[in-house]
Amino acid sequence: MSETGEFLQVSIWREQDGNGHFESFQVPRRDNQTILDVVAWVQQQADPTLSYRFACRVGMCGSCAMMVNGAPRWTCRTHVQKVADDNRLEIAPLRNLPVIKDLAVDMDPFFDKWVAAEAVFEPSQTRDDPMPPINPQDPMRIAASDAIECINCAVCYAACDVVAANPDYLGPAALNRAWSLVNDSRDDGQDARLKAVSGGGGCHNCHVQQGCARYCPNELNPTLSISGLKRATAKSLLGWGQ
Amino acid sequence: MLNLHLYMAQRLTALIMAPLVIGHLAVMIYAVQGGLSVAEILARTQGSLAWFLFYGSFVLAVSIHAAIGMRVIMFEWLGIKGTLLSLISWGVCLLLLMLGGRAVWAVTFAGAGA
Amino acid sequence: MRPSLERHDTDILILGSGGAGLFAALHAQKAAPDAKVTIAVKGLIGKCGCTRMVQGGYNVALAPGDSVERHFMDTIIGGKWLPDQDMAWKLCKTAVTRIHELENEIGCFFDRNPDGSLHQKAFAGQTFDRTAHKGDLTGIEIISRLMEQVLARPVERLQEHRAIGLIPSRDGSALAGVLFIDMRTGKFRLVRAKTVLMATGGGPTMYKYHTPSGDKTMDGLAMAMRRGLALRDMEMVQFHPTGLLAGAGTKMTGTVLEEGLRGAGGHLMNGNEQRFMFDYDAAGERATRDIVSRAIYEEMRQKRTSPHGGVYISMAHLGPEIVAEKFKGMVKRCADSGFDLAGGLVEVVPTAHYLMGGVVVDTDTRTDLPGLYVAGEDAGGAHGSNRLGGNGVANSTVYGGVAGDVMGQDCQKMKALHDPDETVLDEELARAMAPFAHKPGDVTALRDRLQDVMWEDVGVMRNADGLQRGLKRIAEIDDALSSVGVAADNLAFNLSWHDWLNLRSLVDMSTVIAKAALSRENSRGAHFREDFPDAGAMQESYFTLATGYGEAISVARAPVQFTIVKPGETLLGEDEAETLVGAAQ
């Protein structure tokens, strides 16, 4: 552990039972240090009651996202050096989700919308059927693949103002997954899915702010996916078929 | 807030308006030279079915388009919902339609000056 | 004085939401549609555990030319004849059904060949290219798809519920339920169930360098031991040779840099920037995991180390652009952490990856305690002394599904829920509240100490002296932990309390690992004894069985039953080539 002798001025959101405020901590700065390391240091060395969430620590599980200096980030893969502003950090819970305590948010609404968007595979075959041959160069397969590597971290969900403004809005991640499925030739639930993304909280509420695509740590592009859904639903409305 | 039908209506009206707005802007840049007068305007538009259709379709489109747009904004930013929201949206639409319709009528077929 | 305790009932209770837990939930619901299924998990559903972290892929004999027999033989030989053969067979056989289920019913994407068939890649230790995968993020794909299916079904969710004790029925004849801490509120909750699956995923995180997710601390195995269940093969801790080394202050340290880097021609260099692998093995960097891990460990002991005390991996000679293209995810991950994998040197160190040992179960996932089932990394037997890359997720998905089927059937036969043994319940509550009686102290420092001990004395290379010393040091840490407290004024989402409980489980299981390692006086697979470097006669293979708790832990040896194939024999036909890896290219 190489300490640099410098200190980070870290301001961390504390909240319990709906009452919240920022609290300041001084954290020794190290060469290799992520935001998650900073938060863990505070819990382990300064205030044992600080609550936060993580699991994989390498950007695979999507449980550690927080607002860092105002922007949504996966904290386990965000190097302090990349975001610290003159050795100052402001760390807050992920936006647009209810806070359980301090930096840990309740992600259920995010996943409830995932299901509400019919962003769940609907099988057309069973385990007794053979593996369907799929051409990896098929444009539909490519479109589906481009959208699939989502870790459901809700960073995009926090970056989107429509989510904040419209409680029904399904949000970029769920719609992105729905688009991936629209391109999945094995799926048997397209009608229900297009219907699900066409309602008062559906894809048409996206105002193309593109914060989702800008902050997605996996460089996915929910804006593109949502546009795809807008086209697909428009086509089905005009009776041009799928 | 927007569902598929409202969305399509907004996009279609936008598509209709785009060439009309370009046309309007072009005429304005040309017409505004040296100031505008009622007579100048009317000389161009009076009795012209073409101008009537041109501005008429714009008014129709913009009433729908702007009403839907304001509906979304009132919902997202002012938190207005439900029946009240629908009432206001229709209000915006009808107001634009009436005022717009009257204006188009005025500059094309109504007999002012004639 | 007993703290307030909420009580809750269900029919089928599943602990953990990795591949095993989620598959169990889906299968249980199908097998017993009227039963209430509950998943309780330490994190969020599908967002914790290691199945998500699977990079390499999923072993399954699908392609023409491959066979379940060949997969089985690779598993047995890879496990140095220690696997429970019936379990290994069922694993290889059922993997074929399971992958079809994942593709056809769950909707997973697996990479394809140009002709549309499944792409299967080479993975160390196998005689056929049989690892199905989705790029190098196979686990995210499998778990995300499973998670969607589970979330869309009426499965009850108890998220951020940490299991802390298995509570038997009053007469001790069966399991009555599980005691939890509802982590969000800090309150205790007892959930009674007719059948309980333990799928908490083992996870050797008591080592200084480790790969598994932070939520895994061997709670499940510790709970099982307290109920008298036997654990087998506990000395078998698999090390991955190349974990990222970024210093002690960061959680990134220990996380895996993928195997493929060495496969593609990456060089390992010691602190003097000299290659060393050929000093240890003719295959150089391409030698198997255990050999490379030991070589690095030796360089480290000889103090030929990089600044943070490891060695370097270097890819630049392959051309930085090519590396950046081929290992995009890894390069980006290193870059996020401040390292240049494509063009520079990255420090690496062997890192504890997987626990082959676990609870003794039968091929239907049943244990000696009626009502308790165990699947996934918590269950011992299928891998013996070494797990093939790609057999881990196959194991958890295969046996998770089996557990779901079996629990569904068994649950329908059971009439009533059992009343819990209140004495055990009190004991378990007291155990969890023990730290409140003491002055708050530095749990993190103690965990660091344990991790050093395990790394130094019970690590990649072992000997009797070291293991004895290790046991003594673990006992000291155990004592120290008993007097380190946690402030009890605010228990809601109190991670410091959970750090304490994590360390409690880890200390308990470290003792078991060290004792089992001491008991095995030969070197097999992941277990290497410098004082007993020979493998011993395969015909006389035995496995270790640990029972008891605390002071009373004892380790016995039991002979491996060669129920399907004996050492020296093979299931492959005479005309079949020993390996098809070369032939396939």
Add this chain to the structure above:
Amino acid sequence: MIRPHRTHALWYAFILHRVSGIVLALFLPLHFYMLSLALTDPAQLDGFLVFADLLIVKCAEFALVFLLAVHMFGGLRLMALEFLPWSPRQKTFAASAVALAFLISTSFFLQAM
């Protein structure tokens, strides 16, 4: 309070589109009302058009033309994004929309002087 997650070009494009839409929606009824004066009270309209010659009013008109143009081009960009194959050059397009709108409104302004 600063909201850095919004400080990116495409979010500004969104807000510009929205604000221009609102201003246009508020201005349009006024515009229509003026025009219908042609029907009821041509003198008053002429009076207004003279008033419209004032510099300050010219500037306001400049702004309105700009907003109309920028809303239109912005709207076309959005529809192209939604209905045409994806292009990664959204920032360029958004900037072009603003530039074009500026061009149009400036030429309007210069003509009107």
